[in-house]
Amino acid sequence: EPEVTQTPSHQVTQMGQEVILRCVPISNHLYFYWYRQILGQKVEFLVSFYNNEISEKSEIFDDQFSVERPDGSNFTLKIRSTKLEDSAMYFCASIWRVNSYEQYFGPGTRLTVT
Amino acid sequence: SQKIEQNSEALNIQEGKTATLTCNYTNYSPAYLQWYRQDPGRGPVFLLLIRENEKEKRKERLKVTFDTTLKQSLFHITASQPADSATYLCALGLNAGNMLTFGGGTRLMVKP
Numbered sequence: 001e002p003e004v005t006q007t008p009s010h011q012v013t014q015m016g017q018e019v020i021l022r023c024v025p026i027s028n029h030l031y032f033y034w035y036r037q038i039l040g041q042k043v044e045f046l047v048s049f050y051n052n053e054i055s056e057k058s059e060i061f062d063d064q065f066s067v068e069r070p071d072g073s074n075f076t077l078k079i080r081s082t083k084l085e086d087s088a089m090y091f092c093a094s095i096w097r098v099n100s101y102e103q104y105f106g107p108g109t110r111l112t113v114t
Numbered sequence: 115s116q117k118i119e120q121n122s123e124a125l126n127i128q129e130g131k132t133a134t135l136t137c138n139y140t141n142y143s144p145a146y147l148q149w150y151r152q153d154p155g156r157g158p159v160f161l162l163l164i165r166e167n168e169k170e171k172r173k174e175r176l177k178v179t180f181d182t183t184l185k186q187s188l189f190h191i192t193a194s195q196p197a198d199s200a201t202y203l204c205a206l207g208l209n210a211g212n213m214l215t216f217g218g219g220t221r222l223m224v225k226p
Contacts, residue, residue, distance in 0.1 A: 004157075031211050043158065043203065045213040056213050091157045099210040101146060105157030 002026040004106035006092050012112045016081050021109045023075045023092030032075045033093040033103065034067065036060070043091065049075065050098065082113045116142045118217040120204060126223045133194050135220045137187040137204035142215070144206035147180055149189050152201045152219065161202075162189075194224045 005024045013019050025032050034046040048055040049067050066078045075094075079086055089110050093103040117140045127133050137147070146165045150158035164171045164180040164187065171178050177190040191198050201221045205214040 033213070035214075042218045043152075043205075043214075043216040045215065048211075048213055050211070055211075058213070089155075093157075095211060101148065101163050101207065101210050102160045103148075103158075103214060105150075105159065108155070108157050110155075 004092055004094055004104050006090075006106040006109050008109060009107070010110045010112070012114065013082055015084060015113055019079050019082055019111065021077045021079075021090050021092075021111070023077075023106055024073050025075055025092065025094035026096065026104055027073070029094035029096045029104070031055075031095045031098060031100070032067075032069070034077045035091045035093060035105075036088040037091065037108075038085075038088045046077070046090075079111075082111075084113050087111055087113045116140070116215060118142070118204065118206060118215060120202075120217040120220045122218055122220070124221040124223055126225065127194055129195060129224055129226050131194055133191040133198070133222055133224070135189040135202050135204075135222065137189070137217055139185050139206060139217075142185070142206060143182075143208075145209055146207050147178075147187050148205045148207070148214065149176075149178055149187075150203040150205060150216075152203055154201075158203055158205075158216075191222075194222075196224045196226050198222060199224050 032049045037043045047057045047061045089108040092106040119138045149161045152158045179188045201219040203219045204217045
């Protein structure tokens with residue numbers, strides 16, 4: 001069964017450094033998302049991406065964050081200058097068409113900012 | 115502001131019994147509601163979807179109800195098994211493809 005994959009599984013970085021989290025959505029999916037989950041808290045929406053542009057973004061997704069689909073398979077989330085409070089699990093998700101509901105989540109990247 | 119509440123206390127039940135989890139929401143008019151399963155250190159896995167005009171949905175041992183008047187969804191697992199032990203998340207959406215807003219999840223423990 002096709003899966004969303006994410007790399008790395010765990011990223012440790014120092015405060016102020018840039019990080020790029022990578023996702024490979026399911027191959028025929030068209031709509032992509034990033035969510036995050038701080039330890040012990042809710043899964044929170046960050047951004048959605050369709051047709052090479054951002055569709056929706058939350059208040060969390062400020063100027064420090066950016067997303068990109070650099071080629072036909074990868075979908076990346078960049079955090080320009082990490083803060084301690086960016087430490088969380090980051091999940092990529094995708095759906096196969098615009099009028100789909102079921103979101104397929106990847107296994108997540110655990111980001112630890114020290 | 116929008117609020118989605120799930121029982122934050124763990125639900126402990128005996129194998130073979132029916133588990134019932136609750137999701138309540140306020141200040142929100144979702145077009146649909148979804149239930150996901152999340153295991154420790156893993157991403158959510160989709161289980162069931164119910165739309166605002168549907169009262170009940172079933173899939174194998176799972177049943178979900180949706181009461182838009184009470185602003186509540188109930189999620190049932192019948193004949194529960196230890197393998198059903200996980201955290202169950204409800205998530206609300208306004209339209210297909212839109213962002214999901216998640217509740218905090220309820221941890222279910224099924225004891226043999």
